[in-house]
Amino acid sequence: MKDSVINTINTTTVEERFLRYVQVDTQSDPSSPSQPSTEKQKDLGRMLADELLGMGVADAHLDEYGYVYATIPANTDKDLPVICFCSHMDTAPDCSGTGVTPVIHRGYRGGDLTLPGDPSVTIRQSEHPDLKNQLGNDIITADGTTLLGADDKAGVATIMTAAQLLMTRPEIKHGTIKILFTPDEEIGRGVDKVDLVKLGADFAYTVDGETAGSIEDETFSADGVTITVDGVSVHPGFAKGKLQSAIKIASEIVSGLPKDRLSPESTGGREGFVHPVAIKGSVEQATLEFIVRDFEDDRLHAHELELEDIVKTVMSRHPGCTYHFEVKEQYRNMKQVLDKYRQVMEIGLEAIRRAGMQPLRRSIRGGTDGSRLSLMGLPCPNIFAGGHAFHGKEEWVSVQDMEKAVRTILHITALWEEWR
Structure with missing residues (x-):
């Protein structure tokens, strides 16, 4: 017509x-x-x-x-x-x-x-x-x-x-x-x-x-990442040299993220990012939720590897603590x-x-x-x-x-x- x-x-x-x-x-x-x-x-x-x-x-x-x-x-x-x-x-x-x-x-x-x-x-x-x-x-x-x-x-x-x-x-x-x-x-x-x-x-x-x-x-291609940190909980009155707070460890992970790249506030165009969207927990266990985004799947996976490298570096400073790193596909x-x-x-x-x-x-x-x-x-x-x-x-x-x-x-x- x-x-x-x-x-x-x-x-x-x-x-x-x-x-x-x-x-x-x-x-x-x-x-x-x-x-x-x-x-x-x-x-x-x-x-x-x-x-x-x-x-x-x-x-x-x-x-x-x-x-x-x-x-x-x-x-x-x-x-x-x-x-x-x-x-x-x-x-x-x-x-x-x-x-x-x-x-x-x-x-x-x-x-x-x-x-x-x-x-x-x-x-x-x-x-x-x-x-x-x-x-x-x-x-x-x-x-x-x-x-x-x-x-x-x-x-x-x-x-x-x-x-x-x-x-x-x-x-x-x-x-x-x-x-x-x-x-x-x-x-x-x-x-x-x-x-x-x-x-x-x-x-x-x-x-x-x-x-x-x-x-x-x-x-974007999109994944969600859940990081669970298991700390060492001890009564705070007797904690010297023993307690390792999962909350503080999780905070170190967030603090270890790049400051001038790989975040929503520092990227545009076709650049991807790693973005913490939630943190919750206790001294004994804390959970971090991230969304990871990029237009290219190989770069998406590279961002996840970099994030886990940050986690490994932080965890190396806390012997006796453990973590679990889970990636879930969201969309492509x-x-x-x-x-x-x-x-x-x-x-x-x-x-x-x-x-x-x-x-x-x-x-x-x-x-x-x-x-x-x-x-x-x-x-x-x-x-x-x-x-x-x-x-x-x-x-x-x-x-x-x-x-x-x-x-x-x-x-x-x-x-x-x-x-x-």
Whole structure:
């Protein structure tokens, strides 16, 4: 179909959806063993499934694990791959997601945005350079007391808006479209219980990126490292020459990390890092949790070897103490899969162009559900949803960028039909 048709479709309902969705508390909990980790994530899942049913998406449903599945039937006779669009419903545990009060800054004129619920929270243009591209646009923030939830309710709202348009605009020819909304992405469990057979998709796109026009086919590879230190516990009144505190040994390990490299605060671009995220314990035993990241698997393993060398050096100063070093794979760089299916990216890039933007091809210094889905056999790059400054009180999203994401989704569906 003509690009101009999709580009003139009214996508403004994405704002209303987003404002409703962010007011549903869906914060996930890494300490919970359940799936989903919090039952409140299902509150949004039920809302989305009901809305999809109301659009006429007959099979929309929320399953026991908190996933929403839905199918938009094909409206063409062509034999096409089944394409899925995926976003996660949960918000990060880093900052409160309870009682989100969205604030709309209409017709942004530039400069800083001071948030009304806590005037000490200011979104400074100097720290958020993408704001320079938003003059005249409508910016949504929280009120300064919580995160906003644009990560990834902006993605959810854009997919839901695109779904409604696909159900009501038959001139947009497309094959079978699948929708997947996941829980617990923010705590690394977003696809733990996904049923790929039931989903039945050949290719997918997560809608979980930031700047308008961005598309990403590469993520970090990621491992988690747990270091358990066993010290020597003795009554402190009789401890001279005997006690060896596991807490102090663990602190020495952290202190031994490089100061000017190999950390999140000292790296950028394609540099990886080793990052301590938790420490707990007692004199007798202490546990350190690390995340290790790099785009190349061999460098990832090299970082882990360097970390263990630091541990060995520290432990050599504490005879009689022992340690255990455990590495668990978390996800792998999806580029190793996506390079085998170039049409997925080519269509994504062309869809962004047809939506009136210059594509920004980027690598993610993090991961998405698409990282694991790709390695599970469902090739899945990531496209933008328009949110920025995720996981904190300065999070914001542009309404107009969400609308661009809706049009990009529609162009993707049309291109798969057109190019076959």
